[in-house]
Amino acid sequence: MFPRLLLLLATFLIAALYLVFSTWFTIHYYYWLTLLGMCCLSLLLPLPWKFYTRFLFRAVCYLPWAMLLTFLLVFRLKKANSSFIHTPHHTTGVDNVLFDGKWPHP
Structure with a gap:
């Protein structure tokens, strides 16, 4: 499956190419800019x-x-597609400020 970061990168690169070379393409660049904005919005909405x-x-x-x-x-x-890559696990605790409730104060 295609990673979301690469989808965002590909959409950004295509929008930039269409913005630079808009005179040679039949589709206008603002379609790709709209698609890029919708892709960014779709990644931010579930948060x-x-x-x-x-x-x-x-x-x-x-x-x-x-x-x-x-x-x-x-x-x-x-x-990676033909063999199993084992991930060693050494810790059992969660070290994330968003989940353990200890928000750092500025």
Whole structure:
């Protein structure tokens, strides 16, 4: 299945190409910009309101870097479809500020 980050990256790249080369294409660039906005909105809508904090803003700022790493990892997975990749588990606790109730105060 295609990762959502790569879907967002592909939509952004196609919208940018259509914006730059709009005179040679039959479909106008604002269709792709609308599609990009709807794709971003569809990724933000399922989030509850309590997650719209500075942590989300920080994660959105790192989104281009995460997209690049995800794109590069697609080409580095050699035997992922033919073999089982075991994930070692060493910890049993949850280390996430959103789930353990200890919100950091500014």
